[in-house]
Amino acid sequence: MSVHDEGPLLKVMGVTKYFGSRVGCRDVSFDLWPGEVLGIVGESGSGKTTLLSSLSGYLEPSTGTVKYWMGQEGLVDVGRLSDPQRRYLMRTEWGMVRQNPREGLRMRVSAGANVGERLMALGARHYGKIRSEVFKWLDRVEIDLGRVDDSPETFSGGMLQRLQIARNLVTKPRLVLMDEPTGGLDVSVQARLLDLMRSLVSELGLSLIIVTHDLAVVRLLAHRLLVMRNGEVVESGLTDQVLDDPHHAYTQLLVSSVIQP
Amino acid sequence: MRKQLVLQPRIKETGLQLIKGYNFAYLDEGTKRMIRRAILKAVAVPGHQVPFGSREMPLPLGWGTGGIQITASLIGPDDILKVIDQGSDDTTNAVSIRRFFTQTTGVRSTEKTWMATLIQTRHRIPETPLRAGQIIIFQVPIPEPLRFLEPRETETRKMHGLSEYGVMYIKLYEDISIHGHIATAYMYPVMVHNRYVASPSPIPRFDNTKMNRMPALQLFGAGREKRIYAIPPYTTVKSLDFEDHPFEIEKWDHCCALCGSGESYLDEIVTDDQGGRLFVCSDTDYCQERRAVGHKGSLPDAVKMAITRVKRGD
Amino acid sequence: MIVIDSLRKSFFLHLQGGVTLSVLKKISLEVKAGECLALCGPSGSGKSTLVRLLYANYKARDGKILVRHQGQWVDMVKAELRKVLEIRKLTIGYVSQFLRVIPRIPALDVVMEPLQREGIAAHNARRHAEDMLTRLNIPQRLWGISPTTFSGGEQQRINIARSFIKPYPILLLDEPTAALDATNRRVVVELIQDAKERGAAIVGVFHDEEVRDAVSTCIFEMTFDGGQA
Numbered sequence: 001m002s003v004h005d006e007g008p009l010l011k012v013m014g015v016t017k018y019f020g021s022r023v024g025c026r027d028v029s030f031d032l033w034p035g036e037v038l039g040i041v042g043e044s045g046s047g048k049t050t051l052l053s054s055l056s057g058y059l060e061p062s063t064g065t066v067k068y069w070m071g072q073e074g075l076v077d078v079g080r081l082s083d084p085q086r087r088y089l090m091r092t093e094w095g096m097v098r099q100n101p102r103e104g105l106r107m108r109v110s111a112g113a114n115v116g117e118r119l120m121a122l123g124a125r126h127y128g129k130i131r132s133e134v135f136k137w138l139d140r141v142e143i144d145l146g147r148v149d150d151s152p153e154t155f156s157g158g159m160l161q162r163l164q165i166a167r168n169l170v171t172k173p174r175l176v177l178m179d180e181p182t183g184g185l186d187v188s189v190q191a192r193l194l195d196l197m198r199s200l201v202s203e204l205g206l207s208l209i210i211v212t213h214d215l216a217v218v219r220l221l222a223h224r225l226l227v228m229r230n231g232e233v234v235e236s237g238l239t240d241q242v243l244d245d246p247h248h249a250y251t252q253l254l255v256s257s258v259i260q261p
Numbered sequence: 262m263r264k265q266l267v268l269q270p271r272i273k274e275t276g277l278q279l280i281k282g283y284n285f286a287y288l289d290e291g292t293k294r295m296i297r298r299a300i301l302k303a304v305a306v307p308g309h310q311v312p313f314g315s316r317e318m319p320l321p322l323g324w325g326t327g328g329i330q331i332t333a334s335l336i337g338p339d340d341i342l343k344v345i346d347q348g349s350d351d352t353t354n355a356v357s358i359r360r361f362f363t364q365t366t367g368v369r370s371t372e373k374t375w376m377a378t379l380i381q382t383r384h385r386i387p388e389t390p391l392r393a394g395q396i397i398i399f400q401v402p403i404p405e406p407l408r409f410l411e412p413r414e415t416e417t418r419k420m421h422g423l424s425e426y427g428v429m430y431i432k433l434y435e436d437i438s439i440h441g442h443i444a445t446a447y448m449y450p451v452m453v454h455n456r457y458v459a460s461p462s463p464i465p466r467f468d469n470t471k472m473n474r475m476p477a478l479q480l481f482g483a484g485r486e487k488r489i490y491a492i493p494p495y496t497t498v499k500s501l502d503f504e505d506h507p508f509e510i511e512k513w514d515h516c517c518a519l520c521g522s523g524e525s526y527l528d529e530i531v532t533d534d535q536g537g538r539l540f541v542c543s544d545t546d547y548c549q550e551r552r553a554v555g556h557k558g559s560l561p562d563a564v565k566m567a568i569t570r571v572k573r574g575d
Numbered sequence: 576m577i578v579i580d581s582l583r584k585s586f587f588l589h590l591q592g593g594v595t596l597s598v599l600k601k602i603s604l605e606v607k608a609g610e611c612l613a614l615c616g617p618s619g620s621g622k623s624t625l626v627r628l629l630y631a632n633y634k635a636r637d638g639k640i641l642v643r644h645q646g647q648w649v650d651m652v653k654a655e656l657r658k659v660l661e662i663r664k665l666t667i668g669y670v671s672q673f674l675r676v677i678p679r680i681p682a683l684d685v686v687m688e689p690l691q692r693e694g695i696a697a698h699n700a701r702r703h704a705e706d707m708l709t710r711l712n713i714p715q716r717l718w719g720i721s722p723t724t725f726s727g728g729e730q731q732r733i734n735i736a737r738s739f740i741k742p743y744p745i746l747l748l749d750e751p752t753a754a755l756d757a758t759n760r761r762v763v764v765e766l767i768q769d770a771k772e773r774g775a776a777i778v779g780v781f782h783d784e785e786v787r788d789a790v791s792t793c794i795f796e797m798t799f800d801g802g803q804a
Contacts, residue, residue, distance in 0.1 A: 033657060036657075191677065191678035191679045192679060194677045194678075194679075195677050195678075195679050195680055198677055198680075202691070202692065219675060220675065220676070220677045221677075223656075223660055224656055237634070237656065238631065238632075238656055238659060238660070240632050241631060241632060241633070241634060244627070244632050244633065245586075245627075245632065245633040245634055247587070247634070248589075249589030249590070252588065252589050252590050253589075253590060256590060
């Protein structure tokens, strides 16, 4: 995988999304560099998910641009890509891990087929190779290989989330967007998932945007942090800086509200 | 009006009465023209599903109303019609459709594949190779091959438009994972002219190879789903497969018990409640033609007669 | 290696009615390669705050923190975030009072991570980590266990191992021996001496006077009102 070091992989400039007169997110700007993990925190309704959807092209921003580094073509405005180009990007270089794994998986086909699908979508037509790649990824996300042909309906929440990650990462994307990936999981499963994501980031050199309300998760994973409130970014910086020396009133409230176990 | 004049004598030959008060082939000429336009479009874009204004027919949906409407819009007084249902000319579905056209058009019908100009079929392609100039019309229940993985019509159209066919391999992948080989036995998806993936209707995968570069025109009609698609003569049709699990057709350890053919698609017939069974050709016309020129199966002649009667439903 | 010029830091507490706490007022100092500067002063005089500012864990209000990184001076106060991350990766090692790690990752992996991040082969990194853990008397049976289950002293030694495994040109030590027994204190003193000898610039807060006297080359006195003596 060729990683370019000279510039950001993603350049977000003034992204604003209105729903009628209501603000989803307003004037969000940031750069994401290759290999970087960006956390976006804030309470429910602060516009985190809206921002993520606007980045992925799932929602069209009302104003502002999202540019993505496409190798020789340089930084390309994602909003101006043609539909086929955007769809191609979404199943090759981008991954999207949804809060509810059922939305990100095909629940009616086997776990193995869920992982293999993106390979087949990219033209893989050798069953043996697809199968071994599927096994490799199930092993990577610690799903018992004996479950490869089982329906995801029989999986626990943590397994579903890991399966969703495998499904997204099998084509080695460069950018993965995660929406509350640890939401609704018990703590031991969360720890396992965090460990997995950390090692994937360092091994594959992928860039990650992780939306969560869990400050512990971003402290352990994210290099940089955006704090959102009412659709706007109220504070940003290095993760430990924002959490240990918060300046904005809302960030101070957020940090002081965490219950220490 | 010329049609009526030509038709009168033939009606007498069949013994069926031409039903008065209906248009030739039941549908009005405007509707037929609309359907023919859809067919032309379908022929121009092989494998692409063209929407059409499907009409209510005097047969229930699911009985082949898509195929019937195509046949009705194409049939002329000089045509010779063959109707088959799972290879047989005389099951209820085939008989009803044949009678419908005979009574509304007065055209001749035949059981002989080589003699027919139009062949409407449910679930089979005849064993006798079709020739240039013939038209085979398939009755299609579900025209959309992507449907089982993607319920949204807007999305499947986009997937066809962008040739996003990776999901088609999911079913084949699961087959191999579970059965060790591709077990999809019918409605086995095909790639038409290297562009559109299409459903060949519920024919056995045995018949898929016949679709490739067929000299006859293949038309597909789905009445309930309101879609028509086509494979023009001599079009490349490839069954989807994996490099290491190439497409294969079914094989039997038996030959036809009636005509001895080792190359046709066989039906299994249970003969008693002791586990006795026979394998005979699914294509009744093909089987009879072979027997007529002296081919013999393993069964004694008396039993053959009985089976022929059973298959005919006498 | 480090030059601090007129550094000021205050905290504005929104939740306590908008109180401003001025912690550091006009601090200036300099640390050269091979020196170990010990920060002294009463509790609350801003020793830890200064260390955290050096690591850019806290944001300075104004002033300069110049750090020699890859042969160039970089101002930690104004540097881009990416630059700060790079400096942390390559130039500054930091032993904080807390160990923050993802649960479930074994101690050995935690210790070897700074080497792996730099692209050093796993088996080499592992050997170094094993040496370091042995030297700090972490019993081998704990190597495969997550440090989140460790005692305070053990966690502190993991933190130390992690920061001393790589020859960082600059080391920041915030109470590195607070929870350690005499034997392990001696090991840490040795490690610091070694680092000085190879030319590291060190800034530390040492509560333990014995340790401070053993390792420091100069003392920086801080006063309670946030100034320097």
